[in-house]
Amino acid sequence: MSKAVLVGLVAEKHGLTKAEASEIVNTVLSGIQSALVSQGSISLVGFGVFSVVDRAARNGRNPNTGEPVTVAARKAVRFTPGEPLKRAVNAQ
Incomplete structure (x- = not known):
């Protein structure tokens, strides 16, 4: 599954535009990245x-x-x- 497909899935499931869903997916991925950089792990x-x-x-x-x-x-x-x-x- 690509990021674009994931964005489309989130948009469809929650009645959002693709732009809104893309922002949410990017926020989650950014949060995972910053947790790995600062804390070394995320559960x-x-x-x-x-x-x-x-x-x-x-x-x-x-x-x-x-x-x-x-x-x-x-x-x-x-x-x-x-x-x-x-x-x-x-x-x-």
């Missing part, structure tokens, strides 16, 4: 947990030349689904 009960994890530096390989390269350490976002989400996905 949405029944859905899952987004958290920031540290990835260590590692050795990699350039796929074009085969020459070894060092991949720098970085932060990444991890998502752990909640039990209700797991059950819903596995029910299909």
Whole structure:
């Protein structure tokens, strides 16, 4: 599902214009992003947990030349689904 489809779904479900629904979706996504930056995690009960994890530096390989390269350490976002989400996905 793309962001545009999600906006359309929110607009249809709640009788909003697409512009209003887009503002709401953007606000939610912005809130998740700022919580990850400032607190390192956000828990949405029944859905899952987004958290920031540290990835260590590692050795990699350039796929074009085969020459070894060092991949720098970085932060990444991890998502752990909640039990209700797991059950819903596995029910299909």
